[in-house]
Amino acid sequence: MHLDEFDRKIIGALQEDARMPVAQVAERAALSATPVSRRIKRLEDEGVILGYQPVLDPRRLGFELDAYVLINLDGHSDDNISRFERAIHGNPYVIACHAVTGDMDYLVHVIARDVEHLSQITLKTLVRIPGVRDVKSIIVLETIKETRAMPLE
Amino acid sequence: MHLDEFDRKIIGALQEDARMPVAQVAERAALSATPVSRRIKRLEDEGVILGYQPVLDPRRLGFELDAYVLINLDGHSDDNISRFERAIHGNPYVIACHAVTGDMDYLVHVIARDVEHLSQITLKTLVRIPGVRDVKSIIVLETIKETRAMPLE
DNA sequence: TATGAAATAATATAGTT
DNA sequence: AACTATATTATTTCATA
Numbered sequence: 407m408h409l410d411e412f413d414r415k416i417i418g419a420l421q422e423d424a425r426m427p428v429a430q431v432a433e434r435a436a437l438s439a440t441p442v443s444r445r446i447k448r449l450e451d452e453g454v455i456l457g458y459q460p461v462l463d464p465r466r467l468g469f470e471l472d473a474y475v476l477i478n479l480d481g482h483s484d485d486n487i488s489r490f491e492r493a494i495h496g497n498p499y500v501i502a503c504h505a506v507t508g509d510m511d512y513l514v515h516v517i518a519r520d521v522e523h524l525s526q527i528t529l530k531t532l533v534r535i536p537g538v539r540d541v542k543s544i545i546v547l548e549t550i551k552e553t554r555a556m557p558l559e
Numbered sequence: 560m561h562l563d564e565f566d567r568k569i570i571g572a573l574q575e576d577a578r579m580p581v582a583q584v585a586e587r588a589a590l591s592a593t594p595v596s597r598r599i600k601r602l603e604d605e606g607v608i609l610g611y612q613p614v615l616d617p618r619r620l621g622f623e624l625d626a627y628v629l630i631n632l633d634g635h636s637d638d639n640i641s642r643f644e645r646a647i648h649g650n651p652y653v654i655a656c657h658a659v660t661g662d663m664d665y666l667v668h669v670i671a672r673d674v675e676h677l678s679q680i681t682l683k684t685l686v687r688i689p690g691v692r693d694v695k696s697i698i699v700l701e702t703i704k705e706t707r708a709m710p711l712e
Numbered sequence: 713t714a715t716g717a718a719a720t721a722a723t724a725t726a727g728t729t
Numbered sequence: 730a731a732c733t734a735t736a737t738t739a740t741t742t743c744a745t746a
Contacts, residue, residue, distance in 0.1 A: 409620075417613065422579055424611035427723060438731050441727060454619045458577035459707050460570070461609040467562075467709050474627075474659070474666060491703050498710035503703040506627070506647035513627060513697060517709065544666060550644050550656040552611050554707070555671065556620050580738060591716050634736060714745075724737065729730105 409454070412437060414558045416445055417455070421555040424458045461554070464517055472549065473517040474527055476510035478540035486510050486537030493535045510542065562607070565590060567711045569598055570608070574708040575661065577611045614707075617670055624671040626679055629663035631693035639690030646688045652680050663695065 415435035417520075419426055431444040444534035450454045466474070479486050494503045494514065502515035512533065524545075533541050562570075568588035572579055585595040602608045617625070632639050645668065647656045655668035667685065671677035677698075686694050 417615070422612045428725090429723075439724075440702055440726085440732085441730055445731095447725095452619070453616055454567070456614040456616055458572045458613055460577045460611055461707075462570070462574075462709055462712060463609055466607045467711070469709065472657070474657075491662075494704055498712075499708065500704060501709075502705045503629040503702060504625070504627075504699040505701040507698040507700060508695075510697075512703070513699075517576045519638075542661075544663075545660040546657040546666075547660060550658060550665070551647050551653060552655045552711060554654070556617060556622065556654075558617055558620070559651075582738075582739090592739075593717085594715055594740085653714085694741095713746105715744105717744090718739070720739100722737105722739065724730085724735100726733100726735075728733080 412441075413445060415448065415453075416442055419444075420455070420557055430443070439471055457499050463490060468519050469495060469503050469517040470520055472523055472546035473518065473528070474544040474546070475514040476542040476544065477514060477532065478509075478514040478536055480537050480539040482511075483537075490537055492524050493531075497527075497531060504542075510540070564592070566572040566598060566602065566607075566672070570602070573599075573608070576642075582584055588628040594598075601697060618700060621672050622650055622670040623673055624677050624678055625699035626669050626671065627697040627699070628669060628685060629697070630666040630685065631662075632664050633690050635664075636690075643688055645691055646684075650684060663693070680699040 414416050416431055418433045419431040428439045428446070429441050431446075432439045435442060445457070462496050464470075477490075479490060491503075492513070494500050497516075499516050499518060500514055501517055504513045505511060506513045516524070518527055524543075528541060528543055532538065565588050569584055572584040572587045581592045581596050581599070585592045588595060599608070617623075630643075632643060636694050643665075644656075647659075649655050652669050652671060653667055654670055656665060657664045657666045669677070671680055677696075681694060681696055685691065
């Protein structure tokens with residue numbers, strides 16, 4: 407699978423506005439609507455484009471706070487790991503979770519309505535997952551940049 | 560500004576698929592197409608919905624690696640800060656950057672093509688921004704969860 | 713002030729070359 | 730890949746609650 411210059415232009419346009427009319431995308435890619443329509447379909451089928459999402463303002467939905475929680479597991483038994491990961495998947499306030507290098511095992515990104523809510527998420531929910539040993543919170547003071555757009559060079 | 564149950568259902572449907580036809584969104588919200596179309600417009604105008612983006616598979620675009628870089632600034636002069644933040648905004652491999660609590664000043668999320676590229680981004684670019692003192696990299700081994708969908712309860 | 717139904721306008725897709 | 734025709738979808742209008 408290879409992306410040519412047309413595909414890149416199409417993806418670039420959609421990254422600006424995923425609901426941009428095909429004709430407009432076509433104009434930017436110097437193509438007509440038909441091949442653009444077909445290429446978008448192909449990119450979806452091939453799994454380059456996985457879906458489309460609205461970009462929402464967290465604050466307007468009541469999420470004023472944002473934190474990264476570093477977590478260590480007690481043992482690293484399969485049981486502990488799968489239980490932890492299940493808990494993560496089931497928690498709607500966890501918007502991202504990565505297994506990472508360094509002295510902590512996981513980096514978990516959470517959103518919260520306020521300080522109390524954040525405290526509830528970390529102290530009442532995350533630390534209480536069986537197998538969790540250590541938790542360190544990094545609270546976001548300010549978001550300097552947050553983009554989902556990927557470079558296409 | 561207040562979101563009612565209809566707005567929530569509409570946003571919920573769009574979070575599943577931002578290109579879902581209005582008629583289908585309407586069905587899920589138990590409304591007809593007309594008010595749904597207007598409500599979406601209103602949510603956009605009010606800044607609840609900021610835009611629409613494709614969800615892309617980073618790997619298919621050649622980004623195999625993913626890291627969080629913790630950064631300390633030397634002094635905290637306005638000059639240092641604004642220079643740093645300008646560099647962050649100008650770097651397309653930085654997909655997120657937050658000013659955070661704790662012993663590091665910033666948490667920077669970067670994507671990279673491979674280890675060499677990651678090294679280039681951190682050692683050749685980020686550490687060389689004037690004012691940057693200390694850099695610690697946390698490399699993502701596995702992404703357990705990554706959603707942009709916000710809870711709407 | 714907000715809805716639903718119908719009409720119109722815009723847009724996407726399929727067929728043909 | 731483009732052009733044209735068709736189908737799908739969005740939006741506007743209007744009557745109404």
